[in-house]
Amino acid sequence: MKIKPIVLIDIDGVITNFTKFYVDCAKYLGFPAAHGVDEDWCPKHWNVGQALGLKRYQRAAVWHRMSEPNVAQTIEPYPGAIEGVTQVMQYADVYFPTQPIYESSTWEYDRYCWFKQHFNEKVADRLIFTKDKSVIFGHVFIDDKPNHIRDWKKRWGTGTAVLWPQPYNADVLGIGAEFFRPNEPDWRWVHIRAAEAAHRGEAPSWTH
Numbered sequence: 001m002k003i004k005p006i007v008l009i010d011i012d013g014v015i016t017n018f019t020k021f022y023v024d025c026a027k028y029l030g031f032p033a034a035h036g037v038d039e040d041w042c043p044k045h046w047n048v049g050q051a052l053g054l055k056r057y058q059r060a061a062v063w064h065r066m067s068e069p070n071v072a073q074t075i076e077p078y079p080g081a082i083e084g085v086t087q088v089m090q091y092a093d094v095y096f097p098t099q100p101i102y103e104s105s106t107w108e109y110d111r112y113c114w115f116k117q118h119f120n121e122k123v124a125d126r127l128i129f130t131k132d133k134s135v136i137f138g139h140v141f142i143d144d145k146p147n148h149i150r151d152w153k154k155r156w157g158t159g160t161a162v163l164w165p166q167p168y169n170a171d172v173l174g175i176g177a178e179f180f181r182p183n184e185p186d187w188r189w190v191h192i193r194a195a196e197a198a199h200r201g202e203a204p205s206w207t208h
Ligand SMILES: [Mg+2]
Pocket: 010, 011, 012, 013, 014, 143, 144, 145
């Protein structure tokens, strides 16, 4: 039986360029380490601030800046991401699990506005704010963070877990066995995975 698959798509590092957002905030604060950094620069490990060479107090200041009202609305989508997600939405029920930043009093509202601006209100209604994405049911789950992918896959054994490729998650083990990692950010590849999940017609089930 053919079904409409549920596809869960993480936002930061998948749809939006969180790295550039971080660097832009560091530049705004005038930290010399951030100046001269290319538009498409991306670190090889998770801590952007450390990769930039920022001191601890500077990294704290960047987080503070990111948490100010409206600032989160300035984060940029990756080229092709809005179009790619829109295509996936044509044949899948898409939801967007994302971790809130509790230090910000307006993060969730800013994110909602961002979705209304780049998609529309109906799509914005599909945001899911949570620290534990593994409890959310779906046929396909896409995230750039290995821990989220592992936790979700552990709960939903037969579900398709996709580690969205970034330079900072290139050395993760388990590819092919536990989860997929496409060679490059490719929304057509997501279409194929979602279509396969729909064709199989079986829903992942809770494993523990
Ligand atoms: Mg992410």
